[in-house]
Amino acid sequence: GQQLNQSPQSMFIQEGEDVSMNCTSSSIFNTWLWYKQDPGEGPVLLIALYKAGELTSNGRLTAQFGITRKDSFLNISASIPSDVGIYFCAGQRTGNQFYFGTGTSLTVIP
């Protein structure tokens, strides 16, 4: 299956710090999505990206669609305790399938 490499696997940061994570693929994608999953719940969409080079923000979150179309980045500024969770990237080439990364687990230390 399609491999999406997401890094880092886990992060432990102090409240107030900025966070960066990324997702890379050997294939080109037409759409990149970033989700957050809280324990015991389903993923919730944070940001959707549809064009190479696109930079989109949602509050303290900013995501970018890489120019090569093989990667995407998510930044969280001034982290707070409720940012704790697992962050997933997902990519779509053509058709109806999305491929998900393995997730980045974020822990915010108050």
Add this chain to the structure above:
Amino acid sequence: NAGVTQTPKFRVLKTGQSMTLLCAQDMNHEYMYWYRQDPGMGLRLIHYSVGEGTTAKGEVPDGYNVSRLKKQNFLLGLESAAPSQTSVYFCASSYGAGQQYFGPGTRLTVT
């Protein structure tokens, strides 16, 4: 709106037993999906449907069957459960091939 709901929330099966997981959405979405989530592997697509009466295989379809008899429901069946099917199962729906809305998940253990 309830969004996407899944039943049951938890289930324990013995090897060889069968069961059906139900997904329902009240957003009039055309597309529906079934994923499984295993530790360290992210979400993998099992089957999906682009409309009532249609289904298609995803990345890991073996051992599962699905049906979409009504637009709002998408059923996932396990005919003969195996321990390798122990996982958390998520259903999702979307208007088109875009943003997916996920249900809360079903935690299945096969012993």
